Amino acid sequence: MIKMSTVKIHIKAGTRGSRLARVQTRDALNRLEVCFPGFAFDDIVVATPGDRDLTTDLRATPPDFFTRDLDEKVRSGELDCAVHSAKDLPDPIADGLDWFWLPWTEDPSDAVVLPAGRRVEDLPADARIGVSSARREAYCRRRFPAARQLNIRGNIDERLQQLDHGDYDVIIMAAAAMVRLGLEQRISELIPLTELPPPDGQGYLAVTFRATDGRFLRMRSLFVKAVAFAAAGVGTAGTCTLDVLKALRRCDICLHDDLMGPDLLDQVPPGVECIHVGKRSGKHSLPQVEITKLITKHARRGRRIVRLKGGDPGIFGRLAEEVEALDALAMPYLALPGVSSLVAATTCTGMLLTRRGVSRGFAVMTPRTQGGGLGTVGAAERARLPIVFYMAVAATTQIAQELMGEGMSPDTPAAMVFGAGGDQVMIVKGPLADIGDKVARVDTELPGTLIVGDAAGYSYRTDCGPLQGRRILLTCSQALMDKAVGLVSDFGGIPVVRPLIKLVTTTEALDCVRKIASYEWVVLTSPSSARCFGELLRGAGVDLRSLPKLISCGAGTTAELVSIGLHADIAPPSDFGAGGLLRIVDGLVKPGLRVLRLRSDKADTDITDTLRKQDAAVDDCILYRNEAIEYDHKPDFDAVFFASASAVDVFAMQWGVGLLKGKTVSAIGKPTVAALTKLGVNVDLVAPEATVDSCLTALAGKFANEALITVEEKL
Secondary structure, eight states: OOOOOSSOEEEEEEEOSSHHHHHHHHHHHHHHHHHSTTEEEEEEEOOOHHHHOOSSOGGGSOTTTTTHHHHHHHHHTSOSEEEEEGGGOOSSOOTTEEEEEOSOOOOOOEEEEOOTTOOGGGOOTTOEEEEOSHHHHHHHHHHOTTSEEEEOOSOHHHHHHHHHHTSOSEEEEEHHHHHHTTOGGGEEEEOOTTTSOOOTTTTOEEEEEETTOHHHHHHHHTTOOOEEEEEOBSSSGGGSOHHHHHHHHTOSEEEEOSSSOGGGGGGSOTTOEEEEOOEETTEESSOHHHHHHHHHHHHHTTOOEEEEESBOTTSSSOHHHHHHHHHHTTOOEEEEOOOOHHHHHHHTTTOOTTOTTTOSOOOOOOSBOTTSOBOOOSHHHHHTSOEEEESOSTTHHHHHHHHHHTTOOTTOEEEEEETTTSTTOEEEEEEHHHHHHHHHTOOOOSOEEEEESGGGGOOOOOOSSTTTTOEEEEOOOHHHHHHHHHHHHHTTOEEEEOOOEEEEEOHHHHHHHHTGGGOSEEEEOSHHHHHHHHHHHHHHTOOGGGOOEEEESSHHHHHHHHHTTOOOSBOOSSSTTHHHHHHHHTTTOOTTOEEEEEEETTSOSHHHHHHHHTTOEEEEEEEEEEEEOOOSSOOOOSEEEEOOHHHHHHHHHHTOGGGGTTSEEEEOSHHHHHHHHHTTOOOOEEOSSSSHHHHHHHHHHHHHHHHHHHHHHHO
């Protein structure tokens, strides 16, 4: 666990003085103190123009009406940061400031609020409605066409007083504000989002800070997701990769180009916003600078973004400009390569660039220059192109000598990429004169690709997310792997996917599932058991209407049930695991209750034994067996996530616990921790909840805190 000094570093956080502002700011700061235990956040009240001017119609006020004075004090250094309602942030924000949204949110809906005891049906046709925005005004004109719309000002409490005093018959307010103040009972009706779409940020809080403050760049890293620059491939969705499909299926927003298969956007979940930002020669839907602004804006909001590019994003895809903008903001991203038009135009047509006996390589360039004009493609210009050599590890020195012998400068940048595209990728760089010696000192069996030229002098920045490009070894079964990989990517890490066990369902369990209607309860105690249960239900053709009550051990298992279209009837609200489950069912068990306990071959029988002691009739059935998966090579990693005791056992058997020396070890649940402790392994991190999300978020938080302390020490 993280060892922190008992002396807190104090952060001055500004807020408006209304009760709502103070309540929601204090709640947010309390949550930040939990995330960053070495820091104490002091809330300081500052009046803004919106607090001093209580007469001007809000529909006629400037964008920074509720933020100006707070942000000026942040810029001057009087405050370290300010907390705002996200919908109040001006766009663009003032020079010298940066920002992000906090993830803790309330219902974004607007609410109809009436005096106590009144109903919407009782309103007179000419009701007096208090409105404070053009958006709400338009809604009220549609719904209450004969009503009188009156300007309303003041904080939440003051508006309610005006309503109860009889100044208005009805007012429209944000539901989030009412909830945060504990006034839910005053909400007469929530307005559906389809009838009154909320403004961006309603229900969210935002933090502004000085753009140069490294502490807040590190804090922000815990609340933003890595932007995925994804290759759409060319022509059809079939030329993109599985990684791209996975990214699309879990994104919150997709910014896409023209040159891609039209069916690819079908992979995006319903309701996700897809924004066309395609560019064709002379016909740009958006200037590049606006596309970059969209990316950074939505990333600051904590959205999971896919920037979907035709072909491969690294080949004439303006990828460098977009990642440089994220680099400047210390925000994480990842690139998902794909099939480029170069590959499609050659491999798919038979015009092979490396046909044996005809050609051993190729050069690629464009006649277009920066700005869209035409440039020369003559010999001198071609000579400046980078050169790529495949399978060049053993010949690196010879290649360098030949190139220098023909006049290439010994200082020309060069790089050897070992294991390109994999999770064990390793890059060795140096000037052309030294690259051969550097490559010779590398002890690896990975294949290498040599790049010579100015392009070799560049690299992606990898230290922006909380995981800062660290390799995270994921040993969990496939039931958990997709979620684990997605979380590591979100936090700016490199997932090293090595499932150590595979789950094989048993014929015994299939027999039990076929007679599922004979049971009153089915007990499931892991996400893996829920997934295997779903597979057997489908395989047996069970009518889901015949299912008994499903008992889940906690959030992870419940979520997996939901993903397969099922719902837990009973689940503990906390203390996930066998102990919490037994406490919640205590008193619900009746003598003779028919229970099916489905478990892995590694799980204990404590639940079964306890239920039987309460006179339940329990069939204890092995649902699946854990079979080890073996690998030829040891993985290179910085931290490891163990999700089961079985994975711990297989790791120790296959690679030995010595491989964990100097690594950060995180584990999910007490049985996994016990298995590691038994082997003499110190567990650095145990999540507060036994879920993949909680465990990997805690791991990201650990590294974010360490980086934050380092930033603070340098100030």
